[in-house]
Amino acid sequence: MVASIDFWLTQFLNGLQLSMLLFLLSVGLTIIFGLMHFVNLAHGALYMVGAYAGVTAAASLGSFWLALAIAPIAVMAVGMFLYATVIRHMRRSGPMNQVLVTLGLIFVIVDLVRIIWGDIALGMEQPAILSGPVELLGVVYPAYRLFVIGVGAAVMLALSLVLSRTQIGAMVRAGVENDAMAACMGINVERLFFAVFCVGCALAGLGGAIAAPVFSATPSMATDILIPTLIVVVIGGLGSLRGAIAGSLIVGFIQTFGAVVLPGFASVLIYVLLAGVLIAKPSGLLPARG
Amino acid sequence: MFHQSPLKSLTLAAVIVALALYATLGGYFPRDIVVEIALLAILALSLDFVAGYGGMVSLCHGAIYGVSAYAFAGMTAVAGYDAATATLAALAIAAAFGLFVGAVTANISGIFFIMATLAFGQMAYVVVFEWRALGGDDGLSGIERYDLSTLGIDLNDSLQFALFCLVVLVAVYGVAALVLRGTFGRTLTGIRFNEDRMRALGLSAWSHKALAFAFSSLLAGVAGILAAQHTLFVSPELLVWTVSGEVLIVVILGGLGTLVGPIVGAALLVLLKHEVGAYTNHWHLIIGLFLIAAVMAGGRGVYGQLEHYLLQKAERRANA
Numbered sequence: 001m002v003a004s005i006d007f008w009l010t011q012f013l014n015g016l017q018l019s020m021l022l023f024l025l026s027v028g029l030t031i032i033f034g035l036m037h038f039v040n041l042a043h044g045a046l047y048m049v050g051a052y053a054g055v056t057a058a059a060s061l062g063s064f065w066l067a068l069a070i071a072p073i074a075v076m077a078v079g080m081f082l083y084a085t086v087i088r089h090m091r092r093s094g095p096m097n098q099v100l101v102t103l104g105l106i107f108v109i110v111d112l113v114r115i116i117w118g119d120i121a122l123g124m125e126q127p128a129i130l131s132g133p134v135e136l137l138g139v140v141y142p143a144y145r146l147f148v149i150g151v152g153a154a155v156m157l158a159l160s161l162v163l164s165r166t167q168i169g170a171m172v173r174a175g176v177e178n179d180a181m182a183a184c185m186g187i188n189v190e191r192l193f194f195a196v197f198c199v200g201c202a203l204a205g206l207g208g209a210i211a212a213p214v215f216s217a218t219p220s221m222a223t224d225i226l227i228p229t230l231i232v233v234v235i236g237g238l239g240s241l242r243g244a245i246a247g248s249l250i251v252g253f254i255q256t257f258g259a260v261v262l263p264g265f266a267s268v269l270i271y272v273l274l275a276g277v278l279i280a281k282p283s284g285l286l287p288a289r290g
Numbered sequence: 291m292f293h294q295s296p297l298k299s300l301t302l303a304a305v306i307v308a309l310a311l312y313a314t315l316g317g318y319f320p321r322d323i324v325v326e327i328a329l330l331a332i333l334a335l336s337l338d339f340v341a342g343y344g345g346m347v348s349l350c351h352g353a354i355y356g357v358s359a360y361a362f363a364g365m366t367a368v369a370g371y372d373a374a375t376a377t378l379a380a381l382a383i384a385a386a387f388g389l390f391v392g393a394v395t396a397n398i399s400g401i402f403f404i405m406a407t408l409a410f411g412q413m414a415y416v417v418v419f420e421w422r423a424l425g426g427d428d429g430l431s432g433i434e435r436y437d438l439s440t441l442g443i444d445l446n447d448s449l450q451f452a453l454f455c456l457v458v459l460v461a462v463y464g465v466a467a468l469v470l471r472g473t474f475g476r477t478l479t480g481i482r483f484n485e486d487r488m489r490a491l492g493l494s495a496w497s498h499k500a501l502a503f504a505f506s507s508l509l510a511g512v513a514g515i516l517a518a519q520h521t522l523f524v525s526p527e528l529l530v531w532t533v534s535g536e537v538l539i540v541v542i543l544g545g546l547g548t549l550v551g552p553i554v555g556a557a558l559l560v561l562l563k564h565e566v567g568a569y570t571n572h573w574h575l576i577i578g579l580f581l582i583a584a585v586m587a588g589g590r591g592v593y594g595q596l597e598h599y600l601l602q603k604a605e606r607r608a609n610a
Contacts, residue, residue: 039401089586095401096347100542101585103535107578115572223532227412234405264420267412274409279394282402 009139011256017145019252020152024207025225026232027159027244028200034176034239034288036193039095041102042082044226045109046201050075050208051217052113055122064127068209075205076198078109083197106222114219124212148210155203156245163241172196176239176288228255231274237284246286291479292343292470297597298550302463305553306456313452321452325520327560328455329513332462334540334552336509339466341538342547343475344502345482349404350391350411352533354507356526357414358384358514363524364424367432381511387414388507392500408531415529429525433518445519455516459553462509466549469505478502539577543584545594554593 029043053074058067082105090101130144163169174182175189183189208221215221232251236243251270258266277285313324333355340346361383365376395406419427435445438454445451469475481488481495489495518524527533536559544555559577566573584591590598 086582086586093585093589095404097585097589099347099401099404100538100589101582103539104578104581104585107574107581111572111575111578115575227408227531230405231409234402265416268416271409271413271416275394275406275413278398278402278406278409282398 006139009137010141011260013136013139013141013145013149015253015256016249017148017152017252018256019248020149020156021207021211021225022228022232022252023152023156023244023248024203024210025229026236026248027155027241028197028203029229030233030236030239030244031172031176031196031241032193032200033233035172035179035189035196036091037095038087038091039098039102040087041099041226041230042105042109043200043204044224044229045106045222046075046079046204047208047211047225048113048217048219048221049078049109050205051124051212051215051221052117052122052208053205054209054212055124055217056117058124064125064213067124068206071209072202072205075208076202079198079201079204083194087197106226110219110222113222117217119219121216121218122212123216126213144213148214151206151210155206159241168195173288228270231270235274235277235285237287239288240284240286243284243286243288247284292467292475292549294467294471295597297600298548301554301593302460302550305550305557306460309557310453310456313449313456318448321448323560323564324452325455325516327557328452328459329517329520330537330540330560331459331553331556332513332516333510333537334544334556335459335463335466335549336506336513337537338541338546338549338552339470339509340502340506341541342549343470343482344478344499344506346392346396346407346499346503347404347538348391348407348503348506349531349534349538350407350414351506351510351537352531352535353411353414353529354384354388354510355514355517355533355537356418356524356529357387358511359518359524359528360418360424360430360514361511362515363430363433363518366434367430368423373434373436377515380515381508384511384514385504385508388510389500389504391507392503393496396496396499396503408534411529411531411534415526415531418529419526425525427526429523429527431523433522433524435519435522451520455520458512458516462512463549463553466509470549474498474501539581541591542589543581543591545591545597546589548591548593548597551591551593555591558592 025043025047029040032038032040050071054067054071057070058064061067086101086105090098126144130147132143133140134143134146136146163172171182171187171192174185174187175192179189208217228251232244232247235250236245236247250273254269254273255266258269262269309324309327313321333351337348337351340348358380361380362376365371365379366373371379391407391410395403395410398406418424424430435451438445443450443454445454470479477488477493477498481493481498485495514528517528540555540559541552542555543558544553545551562576562580563573566576588595
């Protein structure tokens, strides 16, 4: 396995791109987990809806950029509907019931998507400006994939700033730390949760829309992405932004480099890591609660 | 606390008799459905043992089922052992895998436990998927059904195989019920209700939970051996986490912690799949809505709801 620096740099960028997609999904999931102890398995299904919404918007409006703006809003609307009909009623009913109800939601959403869009993978055009390859440090790499990395990094930066420097961020952190106490301090935790839930859904939709030109939109996206995302959340620690960042990078890089170094057993590595973290440090590597 | 109530016996008898009649009077296809129900029922029953009575919601029972099916298939079709040795080995491997998972995860709770079992299940899936000697992702064929000709039974006959599976289902139910009625089962239920108190009584919650998981895996292994003989073919698809998810759905639809409920749930799910599947390939939509409704209605499941309703009625009569 002696290969040039270029090869490893390309793999590094691939790993980074996967990490950023995982980050867009896991950050919403982890804050929803951490803030309200709500297990939302349907998060992966929202990512899939984002991809399909992006494909349809791009095809009908003819603009990638408009699609990138519309998909998160559409997914947020779906998320609000789910919140009003199902999730709000399941807030206090234990992790197992939440797992089951959101598993049911996956079935329903995936089948609705299959009814509306069919079973065939739908592609999405990359915008002309990003369709070519670019040269970076002597490596030729698709510009669009760099764009994905850039979007992920921008969201990461924006969220860190919001969470650490604004009042809303302080309220979210307080809610994660101790929701009962936060409520006593006059924070409307329920409304805060709803807002965070909407942002989480929008990010899942954004993730789906930017993934669509690379992977195409398929009904199996919903469950394919779910397990890696859950692993990121659990490894990183529920409710922790730093945990989601660290977890995404770990899982993204292990999957990418594992596939090169130990083909076939890359996914075993991820599960070994997950089991190891759960046994040694069940609260995750970077838990939100000190 | 497990109690083999008259309602449980009645429900079990009604379901088994109905399935036996369906298999006897129907043709090849109904018999296939009965086998499918019996396999899913055994697996769901084994999950209910740990989830309903031990409080351990496992997402790796599909993997245990697959490991046992593969162990049986590998021992007979690849290594050439006889069916009896292969059966014992498959059960031992399933129980050992369960004991390992149980021992490592017994101190983890809630969603973390679910994730940990998922991780071990997926590890088994990837190992089987990549194991070329066992056919890898192509699966493995060349499996034979038990030779019971000395008893005058021909399992290659679809009706006799269906009835055989029903007999095994009843036997597995009986064994699980006996264990739950005994000291071990009562201790396990006690741990589920109040782990700290059981510990204060000097009992090791950890070892009871690990052993319960191993026993449940042994029962799941029975279903795996039958599954290998049912289709005469095993593939890594048996071990995918969605199988475990489906089994969990069966337990919930039927009634968690009722032991007989999962059998009802298995019959409902398989029949629904085939009935709805005859009209549309979107049967997951119906199952999903059904599941959401079942959990949001209180999560007691079909059998659990019936039991609850009858208990309340009896209470009202007693108070009147």
